[in-house]
Amino acid sequence: MRIAVCIKRVPITGGRIVLTADARAINTQHLGFTMSPHEECGVEEAVRLIEANKGDSVVLTLGPPEAVEQLRDAMALGIDRAIHLQTDGQEWDGESTAAALLDAIRADETSNGPFDIIFFGNESADSGGFQVGLRVAYALNRPCVTGLKRVTLEGSSVRCEQEVEDGRDVYVVPLPAVLTVKEGLNLPRYPSVPGRMRARSKPVADVTPARPAPRLELVKLLVPAGQGRRAESLGSGAAAAPAVVDVFQKAGVL
């Protein structure tokens, strides 16, 4: 089978986020980068499916030249090859991101046949647009199920479990399909050293799509004001226990 997984390079934020001087991005001077957590699970799921069913797996990203690190991360986990849609680091909105990915997916499918599954994260950790996977699915005219916590192949269909308030809703859709997943779908593995080393020589195809004018146009970012909580110290160590219980009683939870 053939599986694609789309990921996004995002910074690993610490306790406090600091913006760049023009307030259009996070200041990442001190930060490392990763792929969005939901997508880590997408990669893991893709690797497991290929391990079980054999075939070809491709990871795609739209991002700056450095995003090749995240592509290599995915390949270290077992993805076979990568397609890098290179940007100059500017923000792309969901619509243009989907359009660029769509072109790359179509091009690959023209040469290699359709993907049975294309995985996306349900939403990216940073911009949280909730739309890229769905847009690609519509353009390809394939079913798309979102927010998945479990994915099971059933012949030429896939059974999907989506977490909802009172349990899980089940969808069964025919392949090929687009699935957007959430963290918790699986526990992603750590890359092994041999995996890391193999990733170095796996192919990365570069394309440089043109960035259209965004219709959802970022003007600036703001760090929201603090939540206004004024912490009251109940003391330190075990001696604070009575004060804690007092708070529980006042809150009516005891």
Added chain:
Amino acid sequence: MNVLVLMEPGEPSRQALTLARKFGEPHGLPVQAVQPFAPDALAAALARAVEELDAGAVFAAGTDRGNEVMARLAARLNLPLAANCIGAAPGDPATVTRLRWGGSLLEEARLHSPRPLVTVAPHTVPADDGPQPPTIEVGSPALGDLVVRVSDHIKPTNGGISLADAKVIVSGGRGVGSKEGFAIIEELAGLLGAAVGCSRAVTSAGWRPHSDQVGQTGTKVAPEVYIACGISGATQHMAGLKGAKRILAINSDPQAPLMLNADYTVTGDLKEIVPAISAEIRRARAGRTSS
């Protein structure tokens, strides 16, 4: 001008409705109009309604379902979508303020669109007391729009208290130290009838299942009391706590972000403090029974 609002039961949709009124005369399309839930069919219905009403904008709550249906609508209509907004103003272009990083950051953006599509982040905009909008009738969905539909439902199996609904959550972070370290957390949770939560570091380490994870990519919670034990409070975690009424933080580092964003703090070693609280609860209860 007419605006369309995807209505779900509950507060978030009324909040979306409130914002929608700034754009025009709202008309509601209930999410239950298609049963069982079939997001494509709902999106198709919305698209038809947009045309029928010549709606100038479409709103929905930024819930999982709201975001999903709206994204499908955006794809169908080939329009941009602004998800999880906390503010929006009509204009050319329309302007929105939306959440990023699970709410740790705000984005001001321009929405260049003949029909702004907006979802409204839950509990960020107060709902007004305005009238319920007239409801749009939805015809029967086309078969092709029902490929993606709920065919079954699984009830939660554990029978325990779910994080999302829990009134009290006792949550542990990296500071708990190990899988076994959660015994004292579970003990306290048991005494309080609370759910057990944890930070992402804990699930990544494999100490707890992901279903226990509170945060941007875990569960967003809204308990009466959230007790954070040994959690530093990375933005990823704090994003899941915005609904908590009271936060008690226990940490050896008084300057940990969570300690600074809590209502109550206890400084010190959670391995001493948590059992002491459990003991104190037992003592208080014993006192109550005996007196």
Added chain:
Amino acid sequence: MDNGLPRHARAVVIGCGIVGNSLAYHLTRLGWRDVVLLDKGPLPNPGGSTGHASNFIYLVDHSKEMTALTVESVRQYREMGVFIQSGGIEVARTKERMQELTRRMASAGSWGIEPVSLLTPGDVKEFVPYINEKVILGGFYTQGVGVVDSLRAGTLMRDKGQAAGALHVAPKTEVVGIDVEGGRVRRVRTTQGDIEAEVVAITCGVWSPRLARMAGTHIPLTPAVHQMIDIGPVPRFRGAKSDIEHPIVRDMDTNMYERQAGGDLEIGSYAHRPILYDPEDLPPVEQAALSPTEFPFTQADFDEQMQHALELMPEIVGDESVGVKYAINGILSLTSDGMPVLGESPDVKGLWAAAAVWVKEGPGTGKAVAEWMVHGSSEIDLHSSDIARFHEHQRTRAHVRARAAEGFNKTYGIVHPSEQWASNRDVRLAPFHARERELGAVFFEAAGWERPHWYESNGALLEEYDDQVTHRTSEWESRWWSPIINAEHLAMRERAGLFDLSAFTIFDVVGPGALASVQCAALRQMEVPVGRVVYTPVLSPNGGFKSDLTIMRLGDEHFRVVTGGAAGMSDKKWFRDQLVPGAELADLTSSMTTIGLWGPRARDILESTTSDDVSNEGFKFGTCRVIEIGTQRVLASRISYVGDLGWELYVPMEQGLMLWDTLWEAGRPHGLAACGIGVYGTTGRLEKCYRAHGNELETEYNVVEAGMAAPRVKAEDFVGKAAHLRHREEDPAAMLCTLTVDDHRSKSGEKRYMLGREPILTRDGKRIVDRHGRGSYVTSAGAGPSVGKHILMAYLTPEESVLGNQLLVEYMGERYPASVAVAGATPLFDPENTRIRA
């Protein structure tokens, strides 16, 4: 603001890493009270380098000072119960490394680290069953290697200080300013209020330069990356009961280490490109994803290292089920010479530093610096780490970065004892540098000065002295060496040699208080007639050697101190610290240059250039005065460090070239040879059994042991006097002896020549240890071309200090016979000193 932070303190220690915790504790242990320990971060892990250290400790280092600090640290860690001994193996992949391991065996012997042993690949495999023994040639095993819990150690030390009521600990208290008034530190300003302080110690690791700048001074170090990954879970380590149960492996040739850490394997590297930062690059605690000193891992820099780790430990590293769980670019401190930065700032009184110290030497350093602060000197000699050692250019960011970058990949390197730096050279050039270049000088660096070590143009002398010059066949001993040195030496002994002594540090002590000031610093009597030159030890308060140098009395209130380049800056600080009111110190190093002229023909040469009386009667040994050489007025000083007739000649820097040319022209008819520092620093002085600071002369040995006690002690007070008087009463525990090697032939038949720091053993191969626990080792080694011997100096116990006593010296894994040629200070060459007094 009342937040419990004291308003006054005896000492404020800034930084709660392993160093600050140790220093604060030892200060309280030595009796100081009102010590305040601050950190901007939380406790127990404030976010510095201690918090992410790999925490393992190897004991053997070629540096005596580092080894001593490490051994003392391990003693303390053991005492605190936070040390787990695991043993450690340094493995070799190359022949050159195997030879290096024999050198490490020798250093272990010199510094008393035991048990240690050389292992075959098979032996290594027995210790470390998951190693691929096929890629190694052998290993060096140190049983005492282990792992510490450095954060716990810090907590225990703080607790002790607090329990004694002598220490106040204030985490989350960031220093925003350090106030200096009248050249002395006065107070520390923090986010929690100000503290008036008598002394302030900066123990902030990578942040230290930032703090030093607040006080207007420097702590020259640079934050640098050390990459580390943690892989697991390792099936073989499942069920590991402690953090460390297997020996730690250092893969020396790839600059890497592998250690078990619980159920995981930790792999660290010093092999990647040097990645240096500025202290300003470090994020605030709350902005850091992990901690301010755990930077995002840069995978590309580690690619090659993964390959190396895989080769060495395929069973674990090649296991597909073992994942990379944690990977960081950990930040640690590097300096320009690889040594820590310790001691009182030369710029600000009362401002101390203990920085660029790693976990392995933390508590030992804390103790030593505390002793230094409280008693004025430490048990372990810290001269190589002294913050005052840096010359101006060595304190620049560019120099620190250049040398740290160059030194980084030598962390596990095979570094020759004479190895020269390649970066940031040609900083200080003698006025006759161009002449030296024309003569084919091979330059070695001292204090930034380019000094000829020998002159290739003297190659012709090799033929002339063919029968007396020893040639070396072994590559190691030929490195950074030339037989021309010996030929130059013989030419000087037979005719005369011209020496570039520009690297001397020269400072004047002047004013009404000048005599009292130099009296205070010098062991010898300084109340001498004007025109006398006095060679004198300078003692530390414990009676050991702080330095040795010469002082010229140029006037009633005018003394000129001349000392070597290496110790020059710390000597200057030492003298400045002894200044009494009415005395001032002026540094003339960069305004004077010095040329040495020695040899039997030196007088003939000098006479031909001057009308002044330079006869033995007219210009006695041990005197100095100004003479005229052509149009130049030259301060001539009749002393010698090479044991021959001659003078040191001082002129203003800009006249140096003229003086050189004058002497050179005058000398040619006499067969004058330009001679390098190889002669001045090694062959010449060793034949004369002259001691050198940093080799024979350290604070750990006293004047009596060095054989330098004068018949009488001056009545005036001086630093170290009480201790010195006591030493004169005691039987010395050791005596400095000169040995010669009896047979140089190794087992292979090749002749080998020791380079210094090798252990001296009894004839039956036992270590010689004196009653203070100090082992015998070669303090200096080198050729004695005029005596036809390879000379070694070493402190021996009195029983072994017997003329003709036959001993062994261990070198490169073999033992060579050597015998005591001089017990005491009598020169081997010209024992009657007729030459210098000719």
